[in-house]
Structures are given as structure tokens and as C-alpha cells.
Amino acid sequence: MKFKISSLKHSMIAMLFATALILVTLMSTLWLLHFFNSHDNMIKGALLEVAHKSESKSVEQSPRFIKTSKWHQLPIEIRRHFDRDLLSPNQIHHKSDRTSPLSRPTESVYVMLITKPDGKVHYVAHHFKEPPNAPPQNWFETPEIQAILFGAFALSFFLMMLFTFMYSATKPIQHLYRWARQLDSANISSAPPNFQYEELNTLAQIILDSLRKTEASLKREQEFVRYASHELRTPIAVILSSVELMDKVEKQWEEKSHNAKQRIKDASLCMAELCDTLLWLDKAEHSQLTTQSVALSSVLHSEIENLSYLTQAKNIEIQIHTDSYKANLPYAAIQMIAANLLRNAVQHTHEGVITIIQQQGSIQIINKEYSDYYEHYPDKSGFGLGLMLVRRLCRQLRWGFRFEKTHGQCRASLSIGEPNLMLTKGLDDVLCEQSAL
Numbered sequence: 001m002k003f004k005i006s007s008l009k010h011s012m013i014a015m016l017f018a019t020a021l022i023l024v025t026l027m028s029t030l031w032l033l034h035f036f037n038s039h040d041n042m043i044k045g046a047l048l049e050v051a052h053k054s055e056s057k058s059v060e061q062s063p064r065f066i067k068t069s070k071w072h073q074l075p076i077e078i079r080r081h082f083d084r085d086l087l088s089p090n091q092i093h094h095k096s097d098r099t100s101p102l103s104r105p106t107e108s109v110y111v112m113l114i115t116k117p118d119g120k121v122h123y124v125a126h127h128f129k130e131p132p133n134a135p136p137q138n139w140f141e142t143p144e145i146q147a148i149l150f151g152a153f154a155l156s157f158f159l160m161m162l163f164t165f166m167y168s169a170t171k172p173i174q175h176l177y178r179w180a181r182q183l184d185s186a187n188i189s190s191a192p193p194n195f196q197y198e199e200l201n202t203l204a205q206i207i208l209d210s211l212r213k214t215e216a217s218l219k220r221e222q223e224f225v226r227y228a229s230h231e232l233r234t235p236i237a238v239i240l241s242s243v244e245l246m247d248k249v250e251k252q253w254e255e256k257s258h259n260a261k262q263r264i265k266d267a268s269l270c271m272a273e274l275c276d277t278l279l280w281l282d283k284a285e286h287s288q289l290t291t292q293s294v295a296l297s298s299v300l301h302s303e304i305e306n307l308s309y310l311t312q313a314k315n316i317e318i319q320i321h322t323d324s325y326k327a328n329l330p331y332a333a334i335q336m337i338a339a340n341l342l343r344n345a346v347q348h349t350h351e352g353v354i355t356i357i358q359q360q361g362s363i364q365i366i367n368k369e370y371s372d373y374y375e376h377y378p379d380k381s382g383f384g385l386g387l388m389l390v391r392r393l394c395r396q397l398r399w400g401f402r403f404e405k406t407h408g409q410c411r412a413s414l415s416i417g418e419p420n421l422m423l424t425k426g427l428d429d430v431l432c433e434q435s436a437l
Contacts, residue, residue, distance in 0.1 A: 095108070304356075337394070
């Protein structure tokens with residue numbers, strides 16, 4: 001079943017107009033009834049006053065009223081309008097003749113049957129008849145016409161107030177509608193404007209918060225895809241090179257074939273751990289990563305070996321100084337950070353020495369020759385993406401990280417378990433914040 005979608009503004013106008021029409025009609029009707037009731041009460045009071053006057057005459061007649069104790073003594077022009085047997089005691093009975101329902105009566109007759117405590121009965125009547133030479137009546141002088149005019153005026157005034165109210169009430173709603181339609185990623189960070197009403201301001205904030213959450217979720221998904229494609233390059237390269245090596249040496253050197261198979265296995269496990277870490281990093285609410293006893297020197301040596309496919313074609317010397325420090329760490333995270341920092345150093349060093357210093361929970365990677373390529377094209381080689389991933393991991397793990405560059409040298413420093421690692425003037429990076437992204 002299809003439902004017709006109507007405009008809120010038009011629905012409100014129709015509802016309020018119908019309400020106003022009903023109210024004005026009721027008010028006009030009540031006003032008209034009150035007018036006639038007041039008129040009848042006035043006549044009734046006059047009839048009662050005449051009834052309680054002296055009863056010296058059987059028939060008393062004045063220019064306005066007639067009082068008698070006998071029904072047949074009333075003038076025929078009065079008696080012809082009523083049935084004697086249907087008259088109720090002490091109640092006013094009224095009959096009028098009109099040329100039209102909205103015109104002034106040309107003849108009006110009022111009769112009361114009054115019973116007294118002693119059992120006597122009196123008839124009091126009032127007869128009005130418009131004189132033949134009476135001036136013509138103006139159309140707006142009758143109570144009925146005046147009630148209609150009053151209702152029309154009240155309805156017009158209400159409609160004017162209604163449209164004024166609807167304009168002032170719907171203008172902020174239309175403003176909210178236009179503002180919500182033009183929201184995009186470019187202006188979603190701006191504060192919402194004031195829509196005059198607290199409810200509209202609350203609704204605007206709800207819309208903005210919802211869009212911001214959606215934008216943040218989409219951004220996390222995009223970053224996850226970029227991170228995954230960036231991080232999986234090394235293990236995929238290791239797998240491919242190992243498979244090629246196996247094809248060449250499998251029949252001749254069993255030991256080398258075994259080593260290649262082991263590298264494939266290690267690279268596959270590495271990819272699985274990388275995916276787990278990236279999924280963990282992509283979550284809005286982070287749980288605790290699984291930790292294990294990790295020797296930092298072993299991680300560094302393993303990653304240097306994995307990057308041999310990059311160093312073979314370059315005149316690069318890697319000097320590594322490590323100790324036997326071990327700690328309970330999330331292996332996939334430390335492996336990812338080390339792989340990124342080492343790969344960045346190797347990729348952007350054409351020749352020279354790369355120095356790696358590991359002391360306890362501190363790691364420094366220094367390459368003597370720094371390529372200016374990153375300064376102009378940071379994303380094409382993955383260098384900027386790798387550093388961004390390292391920053392996010394360090395923020396979430398509350399590890400200290402800094403990255404500084406000078407002419408001919410690039411230095412990356414990692415301090416595990418020290419989120420308050422301070423930076424000095426001239427550094428490119430900022431301290432990894434303790435709060436989650």
C-alpha cells in the first residue's frame with residue numbers, strides 16, 4: 001500500500017484552518033444564541049412584571065402588552081400562532097414571521113401562561129408588527145448578519161495570524177532543511193548555525209553528529225585499505241621471491257629450498273598478524289592486543305632480512321647495535337612499526353650507512369642520506385603513509401615517537417612504554433598523544 005506524502009507546512013495550515021473555522025462558527029453561534037436568550041429574558045421579565053400588577057380588570061392592555069385571565073380574550077392575531085393546550089405554565093412562547101431567514105422579523109408574538117398560588121391563571125402577551133410605512137431595513141442590521149460578519153472578521157484575523165505564525169515557524173525549518181542538504185565532508189567540521197528554536201538546534205546537532213560518525217567510519221575504512229595494501233607489500237614480495245628461489249634450487253639444494261619454504265611460512269603468518277593489527281587499529285573502540293615476550297633485536301634483524309630485496313640493488317651498509325632487551329609486547333604492532341621505519345630508511349637512502357641503535361626499549365634509525373623526494377611526493381612511495389600508520393599505532397599503544405630530518409640525515413626515534421617522550425625544536429613530528437584517535 002502506498003501512502004501519499006504531503007507537505008508538513010500544508011498539513012499544519014489545513015489543520016489550523018479547520019480548527020479556526022470550527023471555533024469561529026461555534027463562537028458566532030454562541031453569540032447569536034446569547035443575543036436571542038437575552039432578548040427572550042428581557043421580554044419574559046416584562047411579561048412577569050405585567051402579570052403581577054393589579055388585577056382590577058379582566059383584560060388589561062397597554063401599547064406593548066396584553067394581560068387577561070381568559071384565552072379567548074386575547075386578540076386573534078395572537079391566538080392564531082399558538083395552541084392553548086400546548087402552552088407550558090410560566091414559560092415564554094415565541095413566534096416570528098420573516099421574509100427571509102436572515103431578515104428582521106416583520107411580526108413577533110410572545111405569550112406566557114402564568115399560574116398563581118391561588119390557582120388563578122393569567123395570559124400575558126406581547127405583539128409586535130412592523131408598520132407598513134416603516135423605513136427599509138439595512139441588510140447588516142439583523143443579529144444573524146452581524147453574527148456572520150463577526151465570524152468572518154474573526155476568521156480573517158485568525159488566518160492573518162496563522163500565516164504570520166506559519167511563516168515565522170517554518171522559516172527556521174526551511175533553513176534547517178537547506179543547511180542539512182548542503183552538508184558534505186568539506187563543511188561537516190563547522191558548528192551548526194542557530195535555528196532560533198532549541199528543538200531545531202538539537203536536531204541539527206544530532207544530524208551533524210551522525211554525519212560526523214559516518215564520515216569518521218568511512219575515513220577509517222579508507223585508511224584501513226591503504227594501510228593494508230601498504231603493509232602487505234613486504235610479505236608478498238618475500239613470498240614471491242621465495243617461490244622463485246624454490247623453483248630454481250629445489251632440485252639441487254634441499255637446504256636452500258627449506259629456507260625458502262620457511263620464509264614463505266613466516267611471511268604468511270606476518271600477513272595474518274598485520275591484518276589483525278590493522279583491524280584492531282581501525283576499530284572505533286580498541287580492545288587489548290595480545291602480547292608475548294618479544295626480543296627487539298630479533299624483530300630488527302628479521303625485518304632487515306625481509307628487506308634484502310630492496311638493499312641488494314643499492315650500495316647501502318646497515319650498521320645495527322642491539323642488546324638482549326625483552327618485553328611483553330604486541331608482536332604484530334612492534335613488527336609493523338619496525339618494518340615501516342626500516343623500509344622508509346632503505347627506500348630513501350641511495351647509498352651510504354643506515355645506523356640502527358636499540359637500547360632497552362628505545363630504538364633509533366638514522367640514515368645518512370635523505371631523499372628530498374618525500375618532501376614533494378610523500379604518498380607515492382608509501383613513506384608518508386608508513387609514518388602516519390606508525391603515529392596511529394604509537395598513539396594507541398601510548399609509545400613515544402618522533403621523526404626529525406636535517407640536510408643529509410633522517411632520524412626516527414621510538415620509545416616503547418614512554419608516551420611522554422619530549423621533542424625538541426625543529427622536529428617534524430609531534431608527540432604521540434595518549435588519547436585514542
